[in-house]
Amino acid sequence: MTEPLSFEKSRPNAHAPRLPDADVTAAGAADVIPRELLRSQAPALPRLSEPEVMRHYSRLASMNYSISEQFYPLGSCTMKYNPVANEAAASLPGFTALHPYQDEESVQGALELMWRLEQALCAVVGVDRVTLQPAAGAHGEWTALRMIQAFHRSRGEARTEVLVPDSAHGTNPASAALSGFQVVEVASAPDGRISLADLEAKLSSRVAALMLTNPNTLGLFEREILDIAELVHNTGAKLYYDGANLNAFMGVCRPGDMGFDAVHMNLHKTFTTPHGGGGPGAGPVGVKSDLVPFLPTPTVERTNGHLKLDFKRPQSIGRVRSFYGNFGMLVRAYTYIVAMGGDGLTQASMDAVLSANYLRKRMEGLLDLPHEGPCMHEFVASAHNLAPNGIRALDVAKGLLERDFYAPTIYFPLVVPEAIMVEPTETESKATLDAFADAIAEIVKEAKEDPDKLHHEPHSLPVGRLDEVATARRINAYLLGQSEDPILRWKPAREQPC
Amino acid sequence: MTEPLSFEKSRPNAHAPRLPDADVTAAGAADVIPRELLRSQAPALPRLSEPEVMRHYSRLASMNYSISEQFYPLGSCTMKYNPVANEAAASLPGFTALHPYQDEESVQGALELMWRLEQALCAVVGVDRVTLQPAAGAHGEWTALRMIQAFHRSRGEARTEVLVPDSAHGTNPASAALSGFQVVEVASAPDGRISLADLEAKLSSRVAALMLTNPNTLGLFEREILDIAELVHNTGAKLYYDGANLNAFMGVCRPGDMGFDAVHMNLHKTFTTPHGGGGPGAGPVGVKSDLVPFLPTPTVERTNGHLKLDFKRPQSIGRVRSFYGNFGMLVRAYTYIVAMGGDGLTQASMDAVLSANYLRKRMEGLLDLPHEGPCMHEFVASAHNLAPNGIRALDVAKGLLERDFYAPTIYFPLVVPEAIMVEPTETESKATLDAFADAIAEIVKEAKEDPDKLHHEPHSLPVGRLDEVATARRINAYLLGQSEDPILRWKPAREQPC
Amino acid sequence: MLAAIGIDSMEGLLVDIPRSLRIPRLELPNGLSEFETMAQITSLADRNRVFPDRLTFRGGGVYRRFIPAAVAAVTSKPEFYTAYTPYQPEASQGTLQAIYEFQTLIAELTALDVANASLYDGATAVAEAAMMAFVHTGRKEVLVSGYLHPEYLDVLRAFGEGRGIKIRKGSEPTAKTAAVIFQQPDFLGLLVDAAGLTKRAHDAGAIAIACVDPISLALLAPPGQYGADIAVGEGQQLGLSPSYGGPHVGFIACHKDLVRRLPGRLIGESHDAQGRRGFVLTLTAREQHIRREKATSNICTNHSLCALAASVYMTYMGAEGMRHVADVSFKRAHALAARLTALPGWELAFPEQQFLNEFPIRVPKPAVMNRKLARRGILGGLDMHRWYRELKGVFTFTCTEVNDPRAIDELVEAVSS
């Protein structure tokens, strides 16, 4: 059942919260500040008592699937369990109460944590330095490309192109464009890996970098990664690693050793900081020595036990965000790393690969598996085989929701028709993987026997399939001035005077 | 959908938690302690990884109704909203980490809080001292009766009877019996209040006390309370106040002024400490001066700013529980009292009475209202009018569950057939009360038009009506040795060696 | 709403309250904002001294142990902590199943047939067990053998007094004895002859009541193994913080013959019309709301949420985990005992008796020791002389998995300096 909006529950006579009074003798803003600088209409915020506020959000929470209650095999997103100790650590007042402009002496513990985290990440991906500032993966991609850009410029080279495989995540080309590069797409070979031929064809002195993720978004390890690196480096370009798939091989191999010059990591994927329904995350970037001078400011430096923030970096690309990154997320990731240790992280990757291959095996005969195995931490299946029954990847996804599973990533990567991208992660038990496989089997059966039933799923969730097209149409009408309803927000009936 | 037991999810190869090693050179218990003192069979506890444990309990949580998500009009239980600040206060390390045997000097803050709470409770109910030790209301009843017993004994009187109205809560007679008293029941008059005539008839020099709650369990204020008090006191007996209904008149009147000699309070009702699915609560007991010498040990004493625990109380009934009561609950209740203040508590009672009367009004014509209004903070209706349709109070309750409301207390008090006891509390909005009334109207309609449909509700909850009779029968078979299945616990397939 | 009710002021609803009883206002300050309230409460918390886990060597019934973050993550779920006693099973399966699992966990740990949903604490659990024996045997005397927690003994006395039950110290039951109660390990941390005491109780036709440490049961023979009829205990060590003594949780388990005498809630397995398994409150004919003065106990609200915490703890740790921490605690306590007894003037009070992770030791400077330790941030041993005249200068020290070897070094260094 659906829930009214907080605005719709609003009551003019609800108990407003008790708040401290000023208790000083001073005029109020309204008496001092010229009327034209003041607000004329009060914002139409809801007015609810604390019990109503809490119940509202409790009921909203109960309308979500989450890894705390459901298997969440969202390919490329590494929805692994988030240890509760991470949350306990991040909520220590010694971290949450720190003002970013406190003197260095008063935040040595925070700086030490950031420094140790940098060391640990360097060890995992095999780079020389890491900046912890980027707020997410895409932000890290852009930060790294800016560094690569600055590197080339520092050598008087105006390289204007960035190569991106057609299987790449959308943030890769978007980040390249945001850095002012032209994006040139590189084709995938039939085996799902990047086509070396096409790569060679696209490489030139105009190319600043090739962005690659490995294993790629199909979950396949780029076997020829060393040749790729050589090709790229021979043209003077840099090799960029999209670390969203790092969970595949921690402790087994390192991007740095593969020849990657810059690496972003999604702490909210590989290192268990929670996704929060869409962030906050953290996207640290690691670089090899020749990119180090271009790291954003500030960096954390440690000289015989004393830690400081270094703002004096002449070649730096400057600041990529305010303060020092999503510190609270850094605390969680570091807590996870300490608890797991080198042995635990390695085991995690092994288990992730094992789970993916087991589940892939169980998919045989149910869905198409366009590429040969083994896969790494995830695999891409296809609902193409159900097309004759008029069933699409979307229908399979909705069928899973009906069966109390979150859905895999669908229609990505774009190179696979009706793609169903499954990443089970290491934190799920075999029992859960089997239950998921059984659900897929049931759905495939239903697809063949009663496709129309499947078309109407889910029906036991708060809402059924939503008409996104109608939504877009109505927004369009609003933007064209043909309607008063923004659709993108609730609209108050009437304004209250301030 | 139902959830397997943790035991059923157990996997022999689940990741066991990492735990610290001893890191000292000492022999293990198994090598030192004689075999006969050691455990021979390991207990069959489940083995699950942390993610599985967390998901298990998350899913169980989602199978509960609670005031955080549903209206919970459970008569006599005062299911009011539990402010989240209470929880924040109670989880301060300055409270949670205190060892009960720390020296007084190191726990002055805790003792000060207990002392202030005692003062506040004295002010609310109008008594001279309060013991914070009882763990719940029933424990408070027993504690108070033991004090009254000790009081009479100290005066050489062996009073052996305790009077309890037929409308009283079950814990009243049970507590009396547990204190070694004979229980004598006093009848209710037709208007739902205690029968003065029957009271006079039952009063004698054998009577130690009359246990009364006011407003009584029908939500009616005992108008003749002053006469009742006089009658009781004239025979030398004490008047006991069951404070479960204190929410009705905070700031309006006080049990102490009505002539009550001993009063228990349910902090988990009136003072918003959470019910926790059945506790922990706290049942402090307040007494007038002549019972003070008999308070349990220790009491908290304050002499010019310094606080101490007083164990030297020659006439004390002794200890009623370990340490100093449910301290964590005391912190929550005190936090609530500070936030509400005298004005807030008074308003709370006013609003509670208003809500109850409003809802009672809305019940007119839907259910029987056997007693005349106005009511205080709660009222008792009856489903008797639906008997012709074969509908009982139980069916109405289940119909409410189906409509996303928790059910009122049913079949209590015993003096009303098909009782439906409704206590909305002050923290619910009019909108919620109206929605509840509408649900009752819908149920009554269904009862008349399609009673069989109602008999089969609820059907959209994790389970439907459960066969409690079969359960009792199966337990019986086990207790009689006719079956191996205890029903009262899960039974492991086989034992593992230690 | 007043209008809907058909009155024009609140007074119309308060007509039944005699004028003479009305008070003008509550003698309490006005309410405060949440911010000011928390500031006030925090200042009280700040007036308490918190000793770090690792430097806490004091036990006596409440112990510092590792508490997995998972415990609070579960018990802080409003769906659990803001629900009431599960009177409506269809809408309370979360609580009901959790308690059913708790009953099973306790039954497994104690190796007895059935456990209840929880009691207030270890002290009242002992008393309730004694009441069971009193009613079951019809005998009016209860024997307490050895060093039962002194506060448990006090509570037992208070319970006994009301009903005229004589509480005696001793371990020689007679035909008048309803029950023999012993604690394993006892209040001093020492192991007692549980099997022997049980046998003697049975030989006299009395009930054997074992008061046990739940963590110890991962290592020690559980009551069911040596035939005790009732096992009770304090569950604080199962994931609950010291919290100045409460709320914690009492548990009680018994042999099937005594199930109908059990106090408090019992959850049983059931099924709905579609055959789906569910759980319900059962055997309620024992309880106050049905049986009133004939109930086995007056308990109603119990300690459900604490039982939930204990369930999460036991489920998280598993049998291996509990055994591991019990063994680590054992080793560290014995290492500490060895270190201390090597110091001049320190000697075990009962060198011939075995202990697990708490032990009584005679110290050279009882008067000043703990004050000296406190200055180093250490919460030292517990002075047994407070309760036992015969144990002058004897303190019990406790070690668990939280007292790392360096902490032990610090303690030894502090006492010897």
Next chain:
Amino acid sequence: MLAAIGIDSMEGLLVDIPRSLRIPRLELPNGLSEFETMAQITSLADRNRVFPDRLTFRGGGVYRRFIPAAVAAVTSKPEFYTAYTPYQPEASQGTLQAIYEFQTLIAELTALDVANASLYDGATAVAEAAMMAFVHTGRKEVLVSGYLHPEYLDVLRAFGEGRGIKIRKGSEPTAKTAAVIFQQPDFLGLLVDAAGLTKRAHDAGAIAIACVDPISLALLAPPGQYGADIAVGEGQQLGLSPSYGGPHVGFIACHKDLVRRLPGRLIGESHDAQGRRGFVLTLTAREQHIRREKATSNICTNHSLCALAASVYMTYMGAEGMRHVADVSFKRAHALAARLTALPGWELAFPEQQFLNEFPIRVPKPAVMNRKLARRGILGGLDMHRWYRELKGVFTFTCTEVNDPRAIDELVEAVSS
């Protein structure tokens, strides 16, 4: 599972990885128990100094404010914090509706048509707004007027550099100007002529971008009122702790004409076949996963949970509540300013300009002041000279509802002693 897959060892799954790339092990210590891990993390936390809320007078973009316990109670719900971006709407209505409410709250607060689901922080929000203006106008210059937060300016420069956008200081837009950016109140806490700057921008055909303090909008004219095209800002004050600078939340709202240029997620209202209302991600044609290099931005993961915290805060406080704390902050800051300027050698740096609850003041002993205050447990003003050569000896002081009058007394006493 290996058997099921049909291989006999993990190696069988790692065949694609060149041998030469395999590493023997990670150069990291082995894992620790949760207890040991927390001990290590806690010791790091203990190496930081925490200044009490009430004695924190430092702002500069991050402020101490009363945070209702309700905020953490909501954001700590696993159903919210362990969910992913709501790709499957039927199973994500909780997150979707919460964000839709956030969009509405921000649109209401800024008095603009549409707000998005959130951005990383105030700094990147300013930069994203500039990118919108750049694309919309096709002009390559962005003007920054007055005292924009220096870190926001740095980030804007870094964004601009990639795409060759010139960032200039000034408030005189020309035909080359894509946007005029101003902060209200500015980094020094002073009120600027937002309406005038907006008009000038529009007269030059440029976009007016207002960087605003969300709490101030309860009192001050919102961007929509004076016609600004885009409003951006930092939402930390809406229920988020300082947390050494993050995670916080950036917000962005705009006039309907610019909606298709908005970066990031947008949630819209929708319906299912039965006509039940639901919410969905919409206008995704702006986003990277659809438009790739032609997307309005590269942002994917944003700051949803922080936006949720802000929604809870605003919903809990309501318009009156926010207005109240804004006014209390105003009064206390002005009371503090009056007290300080009464001291010898203290004078307002810009006496002729209005401020809300943060103000720049010239202090007599800049070199030692804050060290002196720190000794009294006070986090003093922020030294503007760090960023502005011309502001030698000028510090900004901040007051909010957490700085009670006694705290103000303590500060004044400390600086004058």
